[in-house]
Amino acid sequence: MRDTRASRFGRFRRLGRMLAGLALAGALPSALHAADATGATAKACPAGTLYLTFDTGSMSQAQLIADTLRRHKIRATFFLANEPTVRQDSSLDPSWAPYWKALAADGHAFGTHTFDHVYLRSVRGGQVTMRPQFGAQAGKDTVMDAAGFCRELRRSADAFRDMTGAEMMPLWRAPGGRTAPQTLQWAEQCGFRHVGWAPAGFLGDELASDRYPNAMLLERALGKLRDGDITMAHLGIWSRKDPWAPGVLEPLLSGLERKGFCFATLREHPAYRGWIARHASGQQEGRR
Numbered sequence: 001m002r003d004t005r006a007s008r009f010g011r012f013r014r015l016g017r018m019l020a021g022l023a024l025a026g027a028l029p030s031a032l033h034a035a036d037a038t039g040a041t042a043k044a045c046p047a048g049t050l051y052l053t054f055d056t057g058s059m060s061q062a063q064l065i066a067d068t069l070r071r072h073k074i075r076a077t078f079f080l081a082n083e084p085t086v087r088q089d090s091s092l093d094p095s096w097a098p099y100w101k102a103l104a105a106d107g108h109a110f111g112t113h114t115f116d117h118v119y120l121r122s123v124r125g126g127q128v129t130m131r132p133q134f135g136a137q138a139g140k141d142t143v144m145d146a147a148g149f150c151r152e153l154r155r156s157a158d159a160f161r162d163m164t165g166a167e168m169m170p171l172w173r174a175p176g177g178r179t180a181p182q183t184l185q186w187a188e189q190c191g192f193r194h195v196g197w198a199p200a201g202f203l204g205d206e207l208a209s210d211r212y213p214n215a216m217l218l219e220r221a222l223g224k225l226r227d228g229d230i231t232m233a234h235l236g237i238w239s240r241k242d243p244w245a246p247g248v249l250e251p252l253l254s255g256l257e258r259k260g261f262c263f264a265t266l267r268e269h270p271a272y273r274g275w276i277a278r279h280a281s282g283q284q285e286g287r288r
Contacts, residue, residue, distance in 0.1 A: 048227020060236030115155035205244030214247035
């Protein structure tokens, strides 16, 4: 009897090992696939991910920047204000619709830079004073409340949607990077989170060419940018005599790619993707 029970126990144990082996064999391909995917991502981007952003500006380099990004298959994020351009119009005029549509079709992302490029002047007693750089009130200090500030942010988003049929992300960038707790709070109340840039991400295209030549700006960016940095440049700057984009953008992207960087829009940025997921649909509802 003892021999029979031992025999049966041995068979059950061998059967258990066989079933466990089969289960492991079935799970192994997916486990290996996940490991391969993680390893492939790390291998493809050993230096990490950068987030290129561009503000409107004079638009003198707009097409060159779009073509360069397309050639490198890089997607960036653009912050739009209604600024005067070298074509004697404004960057959110319908005449620019083909340009913005082409960028949207390429998969780029977009946020608001306010409509009239309004600079924060002061916050006193709960009142916020802004100075529009362009538009009907250009150069004049204007007191804004929460509703007025929210309208200013949404004007760019509405103009972009009217031209392209696409939605901006619920993100904004203050002109000059000037913010206050009050403006940040108001913006978030109407669905927009602010985006700045990393110290190393300031690419210097608005600096004077004689003091900051393109070669210097290129060397600095290549040497200092690190994983997760958000960069900032413009689609053209009126005052710079030696334009940044022709001299810097192509070698900068090529150099960063050789160093092992990948690029993504702010839709994928860990600090913003959750906010975007929660608030993008709410903004569309708010306009209905």
